Amino acid sequence: MDIIFSAEELAFQQEVRTFLKEKYPDDIRKKQDSGISLSRDDMIRWQKILYEQGWAAVNWPVENGGTGWSPIQRYIFENEIGAANAPEFLPFGVKMIGPIIYTFGNDEQKRRFLPDILSxxxxxxxxxxxxxxxSDLASLKTKAERQGDHYLxxxxxxxTTLAQYADWIFCLVRTSSDVARRQEGISFLLIDMQTPGVSVKPIITIDGVQEINEVHFENVEVPLENLVGEEGKGWTYGKVLLEHERTNMATVARSEYRLNRLKEQAGQSVHGGPPCMDDPNFARKVAAAEIELKALEYTQLRTLAAVAVGKAPGPESSILKIKGTLVQQMLDELLLEAAGYYALPYVPDQYDLEFPNSERIGHGAETRSSLKYFNNRKASIYGGSNEIQKNVVAKHVLGL
Ligand SMILES: Cc1cc2nc3c(=O)[nH]c(=O)nc-3n(C[C@H](O)[C@H](O)[C@H](O)COP(=O)(O)OP(=O)(O)OC[C@H]3O[C@@H](n4cnc5c(N)ncnc54)[C@H](O)[C@@H]3O)c2cc1C
Structure with a gap:
């Protein structure tokens, strides 16, 4: 495993750092650093800045409008984004559906969808x-019946994350129940959210925000040309996507950023009391999190070394997902503990009434640590729960 970057790679790292220094908007940075949710406009503005730089699709080949970067360049880029605590590119377009369309879609679908995903x-x-x-996704029941020129x-x-903002949804649907294996009756459909019969119902998470939703389909007519690839092959396409989703979940650099914030915060006195770090038990827990994070970093680098010589990410992506989210949640707990009573849960709307005009920006991170703690319980569930990932490791790594 060679983890020494070449001169070109180091120059590239410097280029990314300069870009972040010059182009990462200050108002978005302040929100990120204070743990304030970004608005739809913030997220799109940041994505468009990356697009204008030609860096929207770091995982796409050049012929489809991507950067064509090597796995090491992608690693460096994602590391620098994490280290600056800059927002991740939203995964649904560029990381998820884009690669499915350019790999399995037809020419018309590529022409129609890829440019708008990039921009x-x-x-x-x-x-x-x-x-x-x-977890048992193959049991899905959303039905798509072929009727003339459309599916019903x-x-x-x-x-469904951020469906309230979405223009389109990509779906796994059941086109047949008359099959030997449940998976063979599943197809991959692209659905315009404006089609009559589609409705979005919010699910408010414990931290009081609308991040996820239910999406209902009632007699929705979807043109046949919105089927990706072959009918009955949706499971195969969908699985490719899930492996990619998991490799991105180690978030080492972002966890390092949060660990440094934790050390800074816990090293300070709160209202005249001794700093948390003076408590040997607290310091021991910080050290344990740091050790887990270092081990994760080396596991990720080992995977990177394999991918860099052309191997596909295998069950390692499950290990990275389990450990990456474990470290995130260790840090959530420690940041909460370090914030002490400033971390008491609060209702953002009420708080914003009391402190209007973002007065708390730059000072609110401690108070928001409880929101982050509650919100991020999700990390060990989405993208395939950690228990399911452990099953994958047991089967494919340990051979149980
Ligand atoms: C915040 C958030 C955002 C999400 N966003 C999206 C999205 O945008 N689009 C989308 O399609 N999905 C999304 N998901 C769904 C996510 O993929 C599922 O929640 C996840 O796959 C688990 O499924 P489930 O919630 O039905 O739980 P279940 O499958 O019912 O599992 C319940 C519990 O049982 C355990 N369990 C189940 N089966 C086994 C087994 N065989 N062995 C051991 N333990 C088992 C699980 O680990 C879990 O703890 C999101 C989830 C969350 C929390």
Whole structure:
């Protein structure tokens, strides 16, 4: 495993750092650093800045409008974004549906959808999970019946992240029940959210925000040309996407950023009391988190070294997902503990009434640590729960 970057790679790292220094907007930076949710406009503005730089699609080949970067360049780029605590590119378009369309879609679909995904002019969401079909996704029931020139879609998708902003949704749907294996009756459909019969119902998370939703389909007519690839092959396409989703979940650089924030915060006295770091038990927990993070970093680098010589990410992506989210949640807990009573849960709307005009920007991170703590319980559930990832490791790594 060679983890020494070449002169060109170091120059590239410097280029990314300079870009972040010059182009990362101050108002978005302040929100990120204070743990304030970004608005739809903030997210699109940032994505368009990356697009204008030619850096929207770091995982796409050049012929499709991507950067064509090597795995090491992608690693450096994502590391620098994390280290600056800059927002991630939203995954649904560029990381999820884009690669499915350029790999399995037809020429017309590529022409129609890829440019708007790159420029963030169309917002996508992911319609896989259903009430009763999450871990056991192959049991999904949303039905798409072929009728003349369209499919008639009926059913419900759930936990659909940011569907309230979405223009389009990509869905796994059941086109046949008359198959030997459940997976063979599943197809991959692209659905315009403006089609009559599509409705979005918010699910408010414990931190008081609308991040996820239910999406209902009632007699929704979807043109046949919105089918990706072959009917009945949706499961194969969808699985490719999930492996990619998991490799991005280690978030080492962002966790390092948060660890440094934790050390800074816990090293200070709160209202005249001793700093948390003076408590040996607290310091021991910080050290344990740091050790886990270092081990994760080396595991990720080992995976990178394999991918750099052309191997596909295998069950390692499950290990990275389990450990990456474990470290995130260790840090959530420690940041909460370090904030002490400033971390008491609060209702953002009430707070914003009392302190209007973002007065708390730059000072509110401690108070928001409770919101982050509650919100981020999700990390060990989405993208395939950690228990399911452990099953994958047991089967494919340990051979159990
Ligand atoms: C914040 C958030 C955002 C999400 N965004 C999206 C999205 O945009 N689009 C989308 O399609 N989905 C999304 N999901 C759904 C996510 O993929 C599912 O929640 C996840 O796959 C788990 O499914 P489930 O919620 O139905 O739980 P279940 O599958 O019912 O699992 C319940 C519990 O049982 C455990 N369990 C289940 N089966 C096994 C087993 N065989 N062995 C051991 N333990 C098991 C699970 O680990 C879990 O703890 C999101 C989820 C969350 C929390």
């Amino acid at each position: 963030s002019d169309v917002w996508w969401c992911q319609g896989y999970s259903e009430p009763g079909s999450g 879609v009926n059913g419900t998708k759930t936990w």
